[in-house]
Amino acid sequence: xxxxxxxxxxxxxxxxxxxxxxxxxxxxxxxxxxxxxxxxxxxxxxxxxxxxxxxxxxxxxxxxxxxxxxxxxxxxxxxxxxxxxxxxxxxxxxxxxxxxxxxxxxxxxxxxxxxxxxxxxxxxxxxxxxxxxxxxxxxxxxxxxxxxxxxxxxxxxxxxxxxxxxxxxxxxxxxxxxxxxxxxxxxxxxxxxxxxxxxxxxxxxxxxxxxxxxxxxxxxxxxxxxxxxxxxxxxxxxx
Numbered sequence: 001x002x003x004x005x006x007x008x009x010x011x012x013x014x015x016x017x018x019x020x021x022x023x024x025x026x027x028x029x030x031x032x033x034x035x036x037x038x039x040x041x042x043x044x045x046x047x048x049x050x051x052x053x054x055x056x057x058x059x060x061x062x063x064x065x066x067x068x069x070x071x072x073x074x075x076x077x078x079x080x081x082x083x084x085x086x087x088x089x090x091x092x093x094x095x096x097x098x099x100x101x102x103x104x105x106x107x108x109x110x111x112x113x114x115x116x117x118x119x120x121x122x123x124x125x126x127x128x129x130x131x132x133x134x135x136x137x138x139x140x141x142x143x144x145x146x147x148x149x150x151x152x153x154x155x156x157x158x159x160x161x162x163x164x165x166x167x168x169x170x171x172x173x174x175x176x177x178x179x180x181x182x183x184x185x186x187x188x189x190x191x192x193x194x195x196x197x198x199x200x201x202x203x204x205x206x207x208x209x210x211x212x213x214x215x216x217x218x219x220x221x222x223x224x225x226x227x228x229x230x231x232x233x234x235x236x237x238x239x
Contacts (some may be wrong), residue, residue: 001106028078028131028156032076034075035075048075049175051155052158054177056068056072058180064192076160079131081107083106083124084096085109085111087109125148128156133157133160176196183222191222193207209221
């Protein structure tokens with residue numbers, strides 16, 4: 001894990017990730033999937049696009065939205081770098097590792113202020129060695145939202161923006177927007193509902209309840225698991 005600071009219009013200590021024996025810009029596929037059909041199936045072609053921005057919305061800041069963002073970042077980055085904008089130093093690296101994110105590819109971005117944050121995130125999105133850039137932003141102007149979109153198109157990676165739902169997030173230029181709300185879990189699992197609220201050609205309004213095992217951090221669709229006993233009972237009754 002490395003640290004990136006941004007001040008004076010310059011990114012400091014940013015190095016493109018290089019695997020042993022290989023260096024240079026990464027080559028990304030045009031799309032990626034989470035492996036969760038309940039989520040992927042809501043999208044055109046069953047996959048998330050790369051070279052775009054995806055937004056994770058929540059009514060208030062909570063761990064469920066962060067968990068979904070981690071899932072997207074892990075699946076989108078492949079073997080490239082993951083830049084996580086963390087101006088307040090709140091990210092807990094062991095939690096990322098438990099979620100399957102390789103900390104050797106993680107760069108924590110620490111911008112000096114709000115204006116520098118938007119600029120620095122755009123610079124990371126524009127870098128072809130970065131597979132996923134994650135940032136928590138509140139208000140974006142139309143120009144700023146468009147700037148991030150164009151930067152993602154140029155870099156070929158994925159932008160993942162955590163935003164609070166409401167007037168503050170009215171301006172956007174994202175390919176997909178997902179509303180994440182907590183759902184009742186138990187001591188063994190954490191659950192949250194994910195709903196697709198914006199996507200051209202996607203099943204807008206569709207969603208699923210996901211659950212993550214607190215011990216293994218394995219994510220799966222809860223509804224499919226919950227429905228399995230009823231389906232098996234129905235199959236036995238009809239036999």
